[in-house]
Amino acid sequence: MKSAVGLVALATVFALPALASEVAPSDVVFNDGFVKASLTGKAGDAISGREVFANRKLGNCLACHSNSEMPEQSFHGEVAPLLDGVADRWEEAQLRGIVANAKMTFEDTMMPAFYIDSGYERPLEGFEGKSILTAQQVEDVVAYLMTLKEE
Structure with a gap:
């Protein structure tokens, strides 16, 4: 009996990483612009x-958005909220x-889709088939944005 319980526990431990696997850009599920699952x-x-x-080479969010939480950064954008x-x-x-693909929420937005890997033209070789941000970077940016509350 103990060995059966041990095998179930061991199988559960090895199954956990599979449950927490990264969602591919083409598999992201949008419901009215929402992406509920991490x-x-x-x-x-x-x-x-x-x-x-x-980071001006990753999200480059400050190119369009202003964010007073980052006073040390220069040249905040003024074209986005x-x-x-x-x-x-x-x-x-x-x-x-919105971070993954703002066009799923705001059809005519100029905000780039940061987590898609097809359906766009990439001007630089070596970037085709790749998203601008990784799934973890999207989750990290969302975690940061969730800290930006009115004081």
Whole structure:
């Protein structure tokens, strides 16, 4: 009996990573712009998300958005909504959908889809078939955005 219980416990431990596997860009499920399930099966890291948000070679969010939580960053954009208090305006699932592919929420938006790997033209070789951000980076940016509440 003990060995059977041990085998079930062992099988469960090895099955857990499979349950928490990353969702491929083409498999992301949008419901009215919401993406309810984590793309990675684990919570994002707000500190890493802040770094991705500010990184001009990754998210480059500041090219369009202003964010007073980042006064050390110069040249905040003014063409997209101010992100101060964004966590008070949107739920986590909505923000995940917007970051992954904002066109699923706002049809005519100019915001790029950060988690798609087809249906667009990439001007640089070596980037075709790849998303701008990884699933974990999307989760990290969403975790960071969830910290931006009105004071």
